[in-house]
Amino acid sequence: MRIKFEVNGTKVELDVEPRVSLADCLRDTLRLTGTHLGCEHGVCGACTVIVDGAAVRACLMLAVQAHGEHIVTVEGLSNDDALSPLQASFRKHHALQCGFCTPGMITTAHALLTEEPDADAERVREVLSGNICRCTGYIPIIKAVLEARAHYAGEDAPP
Amino acid sequence: MKPGNLLIGAPMERVEDPRFLRGAARFVADVNLEGQAHAVIARSSIAHGHIRAIETGDALAIPGVRAVITAHDLGPEVPVIPLRLQPLAALEPFRQPMLAHGKVRFVGEPLAVIVADSPQIAEDALERIGVEIEPLPAIVDRARAEAGETVLFEDHGSNVAIRWTAMRGDAERAFANADYVRRETFRIQRHAALFMEPRGLVAQWDATARKLTLWGAAKVVFANRRILAASMGLTEQQIEMIEVDVGGGFGSRGEFYPEDFLIPFAARLLNRPVKWIEDRREHLMTANHARETECEVEIAATTDGRILGLRGRSWTDNGAYIRTNGSVAPRNVAQFMSGPYDIENIALSTIQLTTNKTPAGTYRGPGRFEGDFVRERLIDLMAKDLGVDRVEIRRRNLVRETQMPYPLATITPYESATELDGGDYRELLDRCLEDFGWAEKVKLDGQLVDGRYHGIAIGCFIEGGGAGPSENARMALETDGSISVYVGSASVGQGIETIMAQIAGDALGAPFDRIRVRHGSTGHVADGGGSYHSRSTVMGGSAIVLAAEKLKDKLRHVAAGALGCEAGEVSLDSDAARGPSDKSVALSELSKTPMTAEATFHCTKMTYAYGSLAAHVAVDAKTGQVEVIDVVSIKDVGRIINPATLHGQAVGAIVQGLGGALLEHLVYDDEGQLLTGTLADYMMPGADCFPNIRATVVELKPSPHNPLGAKGGGEGEIIPVGGVIANAVAAALADFGVEPLELPLSPPRIWALIGGS
Numbered sequence: 001m002r003i004k005f006e007v008n009g010t011k012v013e014l015d016v017e018p019r020v021s022l023a024d025c026l027r028d029t030l031r032l033t034g035t036h037l038g039c040e041h042g043v044c045g046a047c048t049v050i051v052d053g054a055a056v057r058a059c060l061m062l063a064v065q066a067h068g069e070h071i072v073t074v075e076g077l078s079n080d081d082a083l084s085p086l087q088a089s090f091r092k093h094h095a096l097q098c099g100f101c102t103p104g105m106i107t108t109a110h111a112l113l114t115e116e117p118d119a120d121a122e123r124v125r126e127v128l129s130g131n132i133c134r135c136t137g138y139i140p141i142i143k144a145v146l147e148a149r150a151h152y153a154g155e156d157a158p159p
Numbered sequence: 160m161k162p163g164n165l166l167i168g169a170p171m172e173r174v175e176d177p178r179f180l181r182g183a184a185r186f187v188a189d190v191n192l193e194g195q196a197h198a199v200i201a202r203s204s205i206a207h208g209h210i211r212a213i214e215t216g217d218a219l220a221i222p223g224v225r226a227v228i229t230a231h232d233l234g235p236e237v238p239v240i241p242l243r244l245q246p247l248a249a250l251e252p253f254r255q256p257m258l259a260h261g262k263v264r265f266v267g268e269p270l271a272v273i274v275a276d277s278p279q280i281a282e283d284a285l286e287r288i289g290v291e292i293e294p295l296p297a298i299v300d301r302a303r304a305e306a307g308e309t310v311l312f313e314d315h316g317s318n319v320a321i322r323w324t325a326m327r328g329d330a331e332r333a334f335a336n337a338d339y340v341r342r343e344t345f346r347i348q349r350h351a352a353l354f355m356e357p358r359g360l361v362a363q364w365d366a367t368a369r370k371l372t373l374w375g376a377a378k379v380v381f382a383n384r385r386i387l388a389a390s391m392g393l394t395e396q397q398i399e400m401i402e403v404d405v406g407g408g409f410g411s412r413g414e415f416y417p418e419d420f421l422i423p424f425a426a427r428l429l430n431r432p433v434k435w436i437e438d439r440r441e442h443l444m445t446a447n448h449a450r451e452t453e454c455e456v457e458i459a460a461t462t463d464g465r466i467l468g469l470r471g472r473s474w475t476d477n478g479a480y481i482r483t484n485g486s487v488a489p490r491n492v493a494q495f496m497s498g499p500y501d502i503e504n505i506a507l508s509t510i511q512l513t514t515n516k517t518p519a520g521t522y523r524g525p526g527r528f529e530g531d532f533v534r535e536r537l538i539d540l541m542a543k544d545l546g547v548d549r550v551e552i553r554r555r556n557l558v559r560e561t562q563m564p565y566p567l568a569t570i571t572p573y574e575s576a577t578e579l580d581g582g583d584y585r586e587l588l589d590r591c592l593e594d595f596g597w598a599e600k601v602k603l604d605g606q607l608v609d610g611r612y613h614g615i616a617i618g619c620f621i622e623g624g625g626a627g628p629s630e631n632a633r634m635a636l637e638t639d640g641s642i643s644v645y646v647g648s649a650s651v652g653q654g655i656e657t658i659m660a661q662i663a664g665d666a667l668g669a670p671f672d673r674i675r676v677r678h679g680s681t682g683h684v685a686d687g688g689g690s691y692h693s694r695s696t697v698m699g700g701s702a703i704v705l706a707a708e709k710l711k712d713k714l715r716h717v718a719a720g721a722l723g724c725e726a727g728e729v730s731l732d733s734d735a736a737r738g739p740s741d742k743s744v745a746l747s748e749l750s751k752t753p754m755t756a757e758a759t760f761h762c763t764k765m766t767y768a769y770g771s772l773a774a775h776v777a778v779d780a781k782t783g784q785v786e787v788i789d790v791v792s793i794k795d796v797g798r799i800i801n802p803a804t805l806h807g808q809a810v811g812a813i814v815q816g817l818g819g820a821l822l823e824h825l826v827y828d829d830e831g832q833l834l835t836g837t838l839a840d841y842m843m844p845g846a847d848c849f850p851n852i853r854a855t856v857v858e859l860k861p862s863p864h865n866p867l868g869a870k871g872g873g874e875g876e877i878i879p880v881g882g883v884i885a886n887a888v889a890a891a892l893a894d895f896g897v898e899p900l901e902l903p904l905s906p907p908r909i910w911a912l913i914g915g916s
Contacts, residue, residue, distance in 0.1 A: 078181035106182075128846040
């Protein structure tokens with residue numbers, strides 16, 4: 001099927017088999033390999049992308065369902081030069097070890113803080129409870145997200 | 160030689176992080192080669208049976224399917240996965256073939272490899288493979304395994320693979336004369352490492368150069384190359400193993416699995432690159448499981464709580480085959496059950512059983528998590544029986560500093576003796592009590608507050624690390640003035656690019672940003688030990704220290720020529736070499752001559768980090784739900800390279816341990832079917848489970864065994880968690896007389912314990 005959508009601000013148009021998941025399409029066709037596949041059944045959250053502002057499991061969405069949508073992946077949340085404030089906060093707090101779950105954590109936290117820049121620790125924990133990390137024990141991830149909140153509240157908040 | 164201390168000890172931000180945070184890392188699933196084909200594995204859906212037929216014609220008929228490989232295609236003799244550790248001849252009958260033939264012995268065992276132009280086509284073909292298996296009764300528990308009416312290996316004739324024995328002193332006599340003896344049976348459930356990045360491989364065969372290149376190597380890359388070379392009839396030099404980013408290990412990833420042979424074999428057969436990425440269901444069915452152990456253990460003591468002896472038997476459910484490191488946990492359960500305590504008389508054996516389940520291997524703190532659960536529970540039971548305070552009883556029995564080095568029990572048949580290398584165990588017990596606020600919290604013990612019963616507990620542990628015999632490092636001063644550091648240690652996500660650069664920087668007196676660390680892959684050093692048994696910092700780091708000394712020697716010699724003086728008169732700083740007359744030559748000048756140095760660090764003595772961990776729980780007696788209110792730990796690693804990454808290891812280990820104590824369980828039915836084959840069924844800790852973890856790591860007593868003074872520190876805090884949480888639950892539910900003897904402490908189990916007492 002022929003589909004059109006926008007990914008990280010770029011318009012794409014491509015042919016996909018109806019059975020191809022959005023995650024496979026992003027990874028294999030568009031070579032956006034920052035979206036990771038950890039379980040392919042919607043539990044681990046590593047493949048989370050942002051579809052029209054909402055955090056979505058790319059392994060549970062078909063590529064054809066992305067037709068006409070605006071999609072942001074972890075690559076779209078990254079500058080060329082410096083780390084974004086959220087990324088820098090993750091680095092400062094050592095909120096990653098092996099780094100495999102990290103893109104899903106970044107996209108999920110970004111979607112949350114964009115909507116709720118004043119989310120408290122309990123809310124952050126609740127939202128991130130859908131993303132599994134096996135290395136960190138989550139404590140530094142929660143700290144990193146909480147500290148990044150200030151950057152989502154002011155006028156210089158990222159889009 | 161102790162290197163300088165500018166970078167070592169500093170909480171440096173990790174050099175790895177920017178690429179991970181930007182989604183720019185390169186994991187094996189991100190590796191794609193021109194013209195690659197994709198493999199999927201056909202696996203047994205039957206736990207135990209005779210293979211009668213594997214029909215591949217329908218699968219091969221699908222356009223785009225390039226090959227279906229069964230055991231017949233592997234040659235007259237199907238290669239087996241060798242034993243990397245404890246390679247005893249007695250264990251050889253239990254090695255896993257790369258593809259099943261004759262019999263299948265667990266659900267998930269590989270039967271065939273399908274290679275196709277896309278993963279989708281390969282998966283379509285998977286459904287067309289016809290497999291006929293004549294089922295046999297499945298052996299899924301100790302009773303049936305020991306009864307031996309059905310055996311997995313007919314030639315062996317029994318489901319008992321081997322018996323390990325740990326001996327010290329004269330347990331028989333100690334128990335005969337003891338005032339106090341208590342015996343209990345404990346069970347630890349089957350669970351697993353469950354790293355987040357599934358396993359995967361990309362193999363490329365160059366028919367002209369007769370060279371194999373394999374992406375996705377991890378953990379023990381050089382050992383795996385030796386295995387692969389032998390099983391493919393190649394020399395090691397014909398194989399290049401490349402380690403890309405690795406998404407977690409914890410003991411399980413990077414051991415040699417059937418796919419590590421099958422994918423390269425397929426690539427050579429088809430003369431085409433072949434890629435294979437495991438899915439999560441495959442992972443849960445096939446990557447090493449761990450921990451399933453039953454222990455009947457007795458403790459003997461004086462009436463004032465001085466432990467005289469430990470004796471008893473354990474049974475480990477090893478699953479269907481003994482893989483590369485399958486005997487580590489069974490051995491450790493026996494050898495390390497005494498932990499940090501001075502126990503003069505020990506007679507503990509472990510019987511390693513084969514069953515129709517996924518083979519077991521190491522998982523962070525192998526055998527130690529299990530042994531600590533048993534010992535720490537026994538100590539609390541004993542304290543209660545004798546009316547001695549549970550903190551005092553531990554203090555009384557901890558190995559004293561004056562007893563170091565302290566020999567542990569000796570294990571046979573693969574004989575190994577080891578001794579604790581030093582430390583002030585009591586000091587860390589006291590610090591843990593203080594950090595935890597024991598004196599205040601103990602008032603809550605057994606109290607009902609707002610509908611929940613509160614309890615606290617504390618336990619002590621040791622962590623073995625720094626496995627030998629050697630590790631290699633090579634260092635090159637590059638023409639741009641940068642320093643490349645190559646080391647045989649591997650990354651499993653623990654941040655070794657950062658800590659190795661810290662070590663190298665201090666050893667050379669060079670700034671952090673001038674150092675690039677390369678690791679793991681076989682092209683970097685002649686041989687490498689890899690990353691297991693908390694060995695990277697100790698072994699790889701020490702090799703870097705030695706290589707830096709050699710590189711500095713070379714620099715002094717070259718500089719001496721330029722400065723017209725003796726090498727011994729040259730002093731080095733980060734930018735220049737200076738002679739006696741204050742003449743100097745810039746390093747950028749010296750680096751025009753390529754300069755490399757290589758060193759091997761040898762050591763066969765283990766390091767033993769040690770510490771204590773305390774926990775506070777609240778139990779809802781109506782539901783059996785355990786809430787972990789607070790966990791506090793402290794550990795001494797001798798020398799800290801990066802306090803931030805080490806703290807991360809400590810917190811991560813505790814939360815993994817809490818998963819094992821409370822949530823995680825690989826459950827099988829009577830027919831050997833895994834009932835927890837998805838992450839929706841297998842409960843892992845989430846961000847909302849354990850919000851209060853306070854971990855401290857200190858450098859109190861350096862290890863005498865390496866130039867850094869470092870002790871391996873990647874596993875320790877997971878080890879005591881099962882025992883401490885179970886003791887805290889027992890303390891909370893003292894009014895009900897609840898004494899948990901089995902993990903996990905799931906709500907139904909706690910609820911049943913309350914109802915049953």
